[in-house]
Amino acid sequence: RPIHPVYPIARQTAWRPQLPCDLVHTNEATHRVIRENLHRSPIAPGQIEAAGPRYCPSIEEKIVRFAHKTSHQFFLEPEGWATGEVYVQGCFTGLPYDVQYELLRTIPALAEVEIMRPGYAIEYDYVLPHQLTPTLQARHLHGLFLAGQINGTSGYEEAAAQGLYAGANAALWVRDEPPLFLGRDQAYLGVMIDDLITKEITEPYRLMTSRAEYRLLLRQDNADLRLAPVAFRAGLISRERYEAVETKRRAIAEEIARLERTTLHPSEALNAFLQHLGLEPLSAPVSARQFLRRPGATYEVIRQFAPPPHPLAQEVIEQVTLETQYEGYIAKQQRQIERAHRLEHRPIPDDLDYAAVVGLRNEARERLMKHRPRTVGQASRIQGVNPADISVLLIHLERGRRATSEEDDETAPLG
Missing domain, CATH: 1.10.10.1800 (tRNA uridine 5-carboxymethylaminomethyl modification enzyme MnmG/GidA)
Incomplete structure (x- = not known):
């Protein structure tokens, strides 16, 4: 059973029995096979130029970068309860099939192994951050919502979370209902979406706890309390679950x-x-x-x-x-969030003319015009926009607010 169920215990589905994984190690024979065939891999010679996932290097990269190591770990993970297939975690590779077959059989525990599907290397394009709205809708193609690797991420959970978020927003868009937004203080999903639309991506994005500044509140034990109201409003959970x-x-x-x-x-x-x-x-x-x-x-x-x-x-x-x-620590983080919210949720008009913002540096102006942030908080996290630029932007927004207020006063009917 999960340590922290997402919903009250009585509403949990059965927790399936867990299966053990095995751990094996490469050896000098394994490394020799790989070194002798590096020229046949698109990864090692640099035919694939894009940066790979930082925490998932290929076995070819491990052999080259960590040449002093005499072995590397492979985790043998069962693919499921009803299959004999095993996934070799740690053996990411672009080597040809015959080399994969040879290198695996150098490991004693895998001496008689058969390969069901060989490993392969991929290189994929992704949508640039400024081309996405906070709902994961394509900025210049309304009605098209994107999720997964196309947004520059790597990982099953990252892709699944985006699919849930983009799918919900697509449904809400079709029904002409308010979109689903999640803030950085509401969910790790909110942290990821905000990063994807405001930061330059130079390598496949993985979501880690260190990316969240409010992680004391984003705990697994309170996920239902944080997200059930949002999920219910978006039509993602039933009334029964929400009421529970x-x-x-x-x-x-x-x-x-x-x-x-x-x-x-x-x-x-x-x-x-x-x-x-x-x-x-x-x-x-x-x-x-x-x-x-x-x-x-x-x-x-x-x-x-x-x-x-x-x-x-x-x-x-x-x-x-x-x-x-943890009341004191939680209260301190809540105060931090309240201070941040004063800027985070300060809206920026969609049609704001950044060319008219006096005192804004050219780089910041270009970045803001490119990304079109919804709020001052988002603007502050865009690469190339510094605190001084945010101060200039706030002054401009305040002047615009006062001008609008004065116009409203002048046009108001006399009592």
Whole structure:
């Protein structure tokens, strides 16, 4: 079963049994086969000039770049429950079929291996960031939504997430409904989309936690609480699932409020239980929530000495505990988000004439005209646009707002 189910436990589908993977290593014979055939690979000699995925080098690249290593790891991953096929993770290659066959058989565990489908190298074109809108719609071809490698990404999860996002926006566009937008503080998907439309891509894009500045809030345990309302509005989940998550949200809020009102009093039984858990004894009355903030404190103490009126689901208890113990850090990140939102969501008119923005550097002007950001926040993340350019842009937007306000005052009917 997944550690953090996306929906309440009762609504989970069965968790399939996991299969073990095996680990094997290349050896000097493997490396000799590869070195002798490097001239037959389009990757090593440079026939494919585009940068490959940073964290997935081919076996040819490994042999050349890490010539001092005597072995490399191959993970043997079962393709499924009903097949004997195994995927060789770590053996990305563009070598011909006969060489692949030979190099695999130099590994003792694969001495009798048969290749079902050989590996291959690919090079693909991608759509430039400024050609995409924040909904992943082609900027100059309305109604065409793009997802996956064509947007410059690499990876199954990255492609699947874009497909979900672009597909939802395509459906909303057809129905003439408001589009789906996700911010950098709402989801890793929001981080990826924002990166794809504002940053220059020089290599296949992979989404990593380090790319998210608000990752303390983008946890796997609260994915349902963050995204169920957005998904429901976009028609991606049923009302039943949405209401299940909202029921969970209310249960969390009610239990946090109850813990604030509930007082734990020192007692012989309580302190004996704390000693059994290796915790400091209680010397004075304290609210149950304040107690839960103690280092090492667990909800089990609450369950024993200040139990809720009704049994709570484990995922509710987990959220109550996390939100209590990390409350200060979470509040600090929320304040950071609020400060960023003042700029992040400041809209930029679609028809803004950047040529008329006085004081804007030529490079910034060109970049902004090229990307056409929706908000000041997006504009600030475009390569080649610096904080001084953003200040100039804000002044221009404020002047435009005041001018519009004055015009409205002049045309308003006299009372």
